[in-house]
Amino acid sequence: MKSNTHVTGDVVPPSEVKDVEIEHLDAVEAVINKRLIRKIDFRIIPVLILLFAFSLIDRNIIATARVAGMGKDLDLVGNRYSVALLSLFPLYILIELPTNFILRRISVKAFFFGMVLCWGVVALCHAFVQTYPQLVAVRVLLGLFEGSFQPVCIYIVSSWYTRYETQRRLAIWFALGQLIAAFSGILSYGLSTLNGTGGLEGWRWIYIVPGLITTVLAFPLWFLISEFPEKAKWLKPEELAQLRASLSEDRAEILEEQMNMARALKALKDWKVWLLASLLFFLTSAAYTMSFFTPTILSSLGYSVAMSQILVTPPYIAACLANITTGIAADKLHMRSPFIIGHGILTMVGFGMIGWGPNTGAKMTGIYFSIIGSQCAIPAVYTFLANNVVGTTKRQIAVPLQTVWGGIGGIAGSVYFRQQDYPLYRPGLYASFTSLSLCLILTTFLAIYFWRENRKAERDGKILEGVQHFRYTL
Template sequence: MEDHESKISVTITGEHKENAPYDESTISPQEERKLIREADWRLLPCLTLLYALSFIDRTSISNARIVGMTEDLDLYGNRYNIVLMVFFITYTIFEIPSNTIIRRIGVSRYLTTLIVCWGVVAMCFGFVNTFAQMCGLRVLLGLFESGFNPAALYLISSWYKRYEVQKRVAFWFIGGAFMSGFNGIICYGLSEMEGVGGVRGWRWIFIIPGIVTIILAVPFYIFVSDFPEKAKWLDSTQRAFMQRRLFEDRGEELEKLQRKHLIEACKDWKVWMMGSLMGFPTAGGYTMAFFAPSILRGLGYSVAASQCLATPPYVAAAICSVGIAWWADKIKRRAPFIIGLCLLVIVGFLLIGWGPNNGSRLVGIFFGVIGNFCAIPTAIAFLMNNTPGAAKRQIAIPIQTTMGGIGGVIGAVVFRAQDAPTFRPGLYASFTCMAITIGFTLFLTFIFKRANRRADEEGVVLEGVEGFRYTL
């Protein structure tokens, strides 16, 4: 951190407005690192654990499917795909409205309410008896989970600099996927509770995680940090400093969300295109989450082996994501990683559909999971880095996660039971998604590089922020 001889006055606008003059020397580099570590501890473990539980609650259906749920609820034909799809109707519709109110209500109160509600719904899956009941609960689960992901991402973006953010997003996203990767093993254990209390084993796959989600809402309410301007564990000088370091990095002040910010974000074609860079890999990610156990079962593996073999790819994806995030933040690049990971997915899906033996198809599942689940946090960081303005980003992030929800719909419907065990029609759709992602990324890179060159050579101000440059 550079030394400054003069005092710096920082004006924080918005709901908590304060004029905070202070000498930068009051926050030493050692104290800054300590504050960032404290923020990491107060944000990432809670958000990661809750993301894992939300992912488990929405995808455990794939494990329950192969241990009796299909027969008990008559989920034959396209019914399973319909059950998967209806979740994303409410999930996509309510993401943007949800993020418009989080600063006003507060992180702990708002998210804790959502957590308890989706935990109750998840538990109720263990008591359904009909296809219609399952669909109704999936709609409710989508409603209550819709607010979590955009809120978590917006909260992370509000604490860290542009080239600190991907490591945190990767930890949150892939850390949750890593823990939920053990869901297959957990679900197998829960399915072995067959007959306990007169309840089928597949029902325990929903009941126990739902109860755990409800219980964990209490420590989440106590420990999770709010936004920097509201964080009670910071004193006034520290709050001003945390906001100032973001102002210096991005050239933006905290703004109160207004209608003009909603219009600005929704009219910006770049936001939608960058949002799609999350949507298409999410389609592939949900494909793996919803259908990997079925693919493995179709290859001749036992129920136990199918549940357990679905876990190692997520462990590998977690390790790769951390390495990629560190590298991407270090060289300040996003697009090359998105393109490379999409190519890895294409190779993986080729092996799943056309591999000569089960070993090659298992490798394909590894490549598919790693590519999709590492591309998603990279795409999220790409949008965060290239959307200056806290209020605009408050809308842009749920636009992106909404595109992710649409990707979930694609992933839910393109893999059909009648296409087992190779699911080639679904693989063709996945190839198309990856090709579009690569094309959009190349186009954005061209546009951003040209804009940066004009800013350097002609002094053009980008995004209305002096000194801003797009991240490539």
């Protein structure tokens, strides 16, 4: 008896059909996840970039105001300029520690509105100081109101993205903010030409315009700033569920984990948190040196006041491009420490060229290397900590602790380049070399330790950070 079945081609085994279906579902899920991440990017990142830019402008335009006449009018002789710089940081540091605890207990919108409005008003007040003590007083208040900003931004970004989505976002936030702020040199030059307008000196206009912009910017923040993921009403329920699943799978975290004393003390007893946080001190001391003293260094090379202000901008344009490129590369490679080390070495080479370069061209190249290296290393250090800290409580402790170290680095950077060391600034260069060397040593130590712990987890099944399948990021 003949069979009526007629086979016209190869029969696909059920297992292969199932594999194809799984691959198709994975591809669909990847597309959906990409759309969700893009939606989050457009809602979270641009407003943080704009605010970061104005925080830098309001904090650092003292450098261009000084060469535009403020130094002479307020008699900033001897170490007065350095004292005015570092006066920003004591309250800046103190306010960072409780910031993220406060943020979890009040509306993010209200927090940002109050913070930006206050620092904008204080930034504007710089234009009306008449004496050196008044300048120090408004710098202290600026530190009080700006101190919360960076830890909040880092915490928000690390709350919305998985570990290997974070550095490129922080790099874009940091680089574009720095790039926009870098144009303050050109803006300052333009505003300084208003000297005599309204009976005010040109350096006062350098403070008035950015201060007014920051103050006005506070009001639309109520509509632009997003709450944390669990309270974000602009996400659909299915999108929120997908985000929560991604974050939980990445770090095995519970978004609503409540802070308590036991968890806080456990986080503070973790020596890795302290070492990861301290890396920012060694880098920011070098980065702040360039932010505060680049116009002065350019002036020492023989450039006019106007040209010194204008030449501040191009190195930050180069640093922006390098920062975004290396941030994307670091996320794709799932690596942080090689980028910190590489950029740290570039910064050291730059400082060497500034101090010992044979001509102006070499010293200008050193300025580029120092700014590019230090600016690119900082987002990598932020992410190195964020990737290796598990749990919302520990991150609420670790991120402010890291930015406190960054603030202390700002104090150090404020006094590295002293007036009496003009024009070579050798003691400041030696101090910068020491800070950067310690950064490289600690980064190498942590990378080796993390590598060895990951090997134990793979070989012996050791559970890291109390989370199954967690691996440290090198």
